[in-house]
Amino acid sequence: MRLVLAGFGVVGQSFARLLMAQEKELALTYGLVPQVVGIMDSSGWLVDEHGIDLKKALKAKKESGKVAAKGRKGEGRKSAADVIRDLEAEVLIEATPTNFKTGEPGFSHMKAAFESRKHVVTCNKGPLSLAYYALHELARHNGVQLRFSGAVGGGTPVLDFGKTCSMGDQLIGIRGILNGTCNYILTRMEQHGVPFAEALDGAQKAGYAEADPSLDIDGYDSAVKLVITANHLQLSKAGIKDVKVSGIRGISSEEVLKTKKQGRAIRLIASVSAERGLVVEPTVIEREHPLCITGANNAVEFECEYSGPKVIIGKGAGGPETASSLLRDLLEIRGKINGQAATLSAYSMSGISGGPS
C-alpha cells in the first residue's frame, strides 16, 4: 500500500516512527506492507516512487528542519496538492495544521487525493468541521474512503465507540470533555488552588497549551470536535455556527474551590441533545461521575435509549496516540479493500461514504 504523508510535524513524524516500529506486526497480522512514496512539509516535498527510507527522512527533518533539503529529491515548484494528485499511491495521510476558518491546506490536499482516487486518512479537524458532507460526497463520488478517527479524542477511539453504541440502539445524546488542555487547567485550579492565569501558564509549560491558547480555552476546539462527532453519529447536521459556546476564561479559583467543597467539580462539557442542541459550556458535575476526569484527558458519555449510558476515557492528544488512530484507520481501509468488511467502521460509514453498498 503506497502512502503519501502531508504534514511531517508531531503527528506525521510519530506516524512514520509507528510504521517502522510496527513493520513486522503489520505484515504478519494484517498483510500490510506500507510504502511511503511522498512526504510534505511547509518547505516542500520529498518523493521516491520506490519507497522513502523513513529513518533517513526523520534524520534529515531533525537536522535541517525540512524534508526537501537541498540536493535531495523533492526540490521543485510543484504545489503539495499537485504532488498528491500526480503520485501513484493508494492513500493520503493528512496531518497538516488545522485551520478553522478556511480548512487549508488540508482541504486542497484532501480534494486532490479524492480527485486522483486516493483514500484519505486524516486527523485534521478544520476541513471536516467546515465541509463534512462535501468531503464525504467527494470521496463517495470517486469511490474511495475518508476516515478520521484521530480528529476527535486523539488516540482514543471516541467516534468508533459512539458508532458501536448506536448500532441496534438509539443514540439519544452525548456529552463529554473533548479538550484536554481545558481539563488540565481546571484540574490544576482545583488541586493546587491557583488562579486561572497561573494554571494556564502551567499548561503552556507542560506543552499542552499553545502560545495562543484561545481556541482551547474559549471552547472553540471543543465545539469543532462536537460538530464532527454529532454529524458522524447522525445526531445533527449542524455546523460550527449552530454551537452555543462559552469557554473557561472567566472561571475564578474561588468558584472552583467552592464547588470542590460541595463534592462537585467544574468541567468544560460539550453536549448534543434534542432539547438543547449543541452546547459547549463550563458545567458543574458530581465528583463521582465517570466524566469527572483529571489532567489532560478526554471522556465522552453516550446516552442510548435501550442500553443506557456508556463512557469512554483516554488521552485526547499526543503524537504517538494520534498516529495510532491514523494507523487504525489505514488498517480499516485495507480490510475493506480486501473485502474484510466486518470491521467496526465499515458499518459506521455506511450511507455516508465508502460504506458497504
Ligand SMILES: NC(=O)c1ccc[n+]([C@@H]2O[C@H](COP(=O)([O-])OP(=O)(O)OC[C@H]3O[C@@H](n4cnc5c(N)ncnc54)[C@H](OP(=O)(O)O)[C@@H]3O)[C@@H](O)[C@H]2O)c1
Ligand atoms: N498533536 C496532537 O496531539 C494532535 C491530536 C489530534 C489531532 N491533531 C491534528 O493533527 C494535525 C497535525 O498536528 P501536529 O501536532 O503534527 O502539527 P505540527 O507539529 O505543527 O505539524 C504540522 C506539519 O504540517 C506541515 N505543513 C504546514 N503547512 C503545510 C503545507 N502548506 N503543506 C504541507 N505541509 C505543511 C508542517 O511543516 P513544517 O514541519 O515545515 O512546519 C508540519 O510538518 C493538525 O491538524 C492537528 O489539529 C494533532
